[in-house]
Amino acid sequence: MSECRFDGQVAIVTGAGNGLGRAYARLLAARGARVLVNDLGGDMHGAGASRGPAARTAQEIVAAGGIAEANFDSVATGPGGKSIVKQAMDTWGQVDIVINNAGAVVARGPIDENTDDDFCTDLMVAAGGTFFVTKAVWRHMWDRNYGRIVNVSSSAFLGMNSSAGYPAAKGATWGLTRNLAYRATSQDKDIKVNCVMPTAAARMTKLMGDAISHGMERYYPPESAAAPVGYLAHRDVAVSGEMFATGGDIMRRVFVAVTPGYDAGEGRLTPELVRENFGTVFGEANSTLVLNAYDKVALDRRVDWQAGLGS
Numbered sequence: 001m002s003e004c005r006f007d008g009q010v011a012i013v014t015g016a017g018n019g020l021g022r023a024y025a026r027l028l029a030a031r032g033a034r035v036l037v038n039d040l041g042g043d044m045h046g047a048g049a050s051r052g053p054a055a056r057t058a059q060e061i062v063a064a065g066g067i068a069e070a071n072f073d074s075v076a077t078g079p080g081g082k083s084i085v086k087q088a089m090d091t092w093g094q095v096d097i098v099i100n101n102a103g104a105v106v107a108r109g110p111i112d113e114n115t116d117d118d119f120c121t122d123l124m125v126a127a128g129g130t131f132f133v134t135k136a137v138w139r140h141m142w143d144r145n146y147g148r149i150v151n152v153s154s155s156a157f158l159g160m161n162s163s164a165g166y167p168a169a170k171g172a173t174w175g176l177t178r179n180l181a182y183r184a185t186s187q188d189k190d191i192k193v194n195c196v197m198p199t200a201a202a203r204m205t206k207l208m209g210d211a212i213s214h215g216m217e218r219y220y221p222p223e224s225a226a227a228p229v230g231y232l233a234h235r236d237v238a239v240s241g242e243m244f245a246t247g248g249d250i251m252r253r254v255f256v257a258v259t260p261g262y263d264a265g266e267g268r269l270t271p272e273l274v275r276e277n278f279g280t281v282f283g284e285a286n287s288t289l290v291l292n293a294y295d296k297v298a299l300d301r302r303v304d305w306q307a308g309l310g311s
């Protein structure tokens with residue numbers, strides 16, 4: 001089996017001063033990538049800033065014989081995203097890989113306790129950060145016809161006892177992933193965009209109590225979620241627009257399915273008909289997957305072609 005390597009490539013890993021981002025950056029660098037290690041260096045709720053975490057990860061990589069530079073910008077603003085990409089371009093002249101990993105849980109408690117500002121900050125870090133950095137690098141990848149982007153979602157958006165902004169932002173990163181994957185695939189560009197939903201011991205999991213925290217550190221160290229990102233960032237990745245659950249040295253696909261549903265046929269669908277047939281609408285039997293970027297492009301082209309025939 002040949003090794004998945006990144007020789008000659010340049011990667012940006014955001015939020016790489018701690019936890020999962022650090023593990024992603026170290027894996028890519030150990031396999032030959034030159035890595036821009038971005039981290040604002042705030043606390044786990046996004047407050048404050050420090051150069052320490054990004055500098056430390058970059059130093060670790062260099063000490064291990066790799067190539068890295070630290071970057072201390074926030075991903076959560078347009079100028080921050082541009083500055084991160086500019087540093088990589090000024091230093092190495094190209095960007096092949098972006099891992100949009102930076103994240104913080106700013107708001108705490110249920111929705112009625114979340115301030116408007118905290119909600120917006122949560123959106124700006126996870127969803128905004130993914131948007132700002134990707135926007136700054138997109139044209140470069142498009143013109144070179146090459147790019148691998150890995151976005152980071154969270155199972156929090158599938159329903160968890162968390163604040164409102166964080167899961168909303170993490171749902172947005174999945175939507176953005178599908179949008180970018182479709183756009184690139186439909187133009188036959190070799191730009192692949194996928195998304196992970198990791199589980200790993202990190203600063204946050206220390207808040208869950210000693211028993212959970214120790215179990216997580218033993219079975220879900222950040223390194224146990226790094227290999228899937230290594231594959232998704234590699235030239236050989238087979239898919240685009242997909243979501244994977246990662247951590248504990250396991251990688252699973254997460255997908256959206258639709259049920260066959262209830263069709264009112266020639267008649268109008270009414271609330272009463274929905275009530276009467278809700279079991280058929282809701283039941284999972286014979287569900288089909290919502291299409292990925294490749295299937296959807298193929299289908300849309302067929303529809304275009306059929307529409308052309310009709311005109």
Ligand code: NAD
Pocket residue numbers: 014015016017018019020021038039040041042043044046053073074075076101102103104125129152153154155156197198199200201202203204
């Ligand atoms: P972490 O707190 O250890 O690391 C996140 C890093 O992002 C920190 O070093 C932080 O300084 C940096 N960061 C925060 N805001 C930033 C900003 N505006 N600009 C640049 N850097 C910023 O957390 P982690 O657990 O390693 O999480 C990494 C990613 O994985 C996050 O997006 C998180 O939401 C996601 N995630 C983690 C888990 C888990 O189980 N650990 C679960 C689901 C999702």
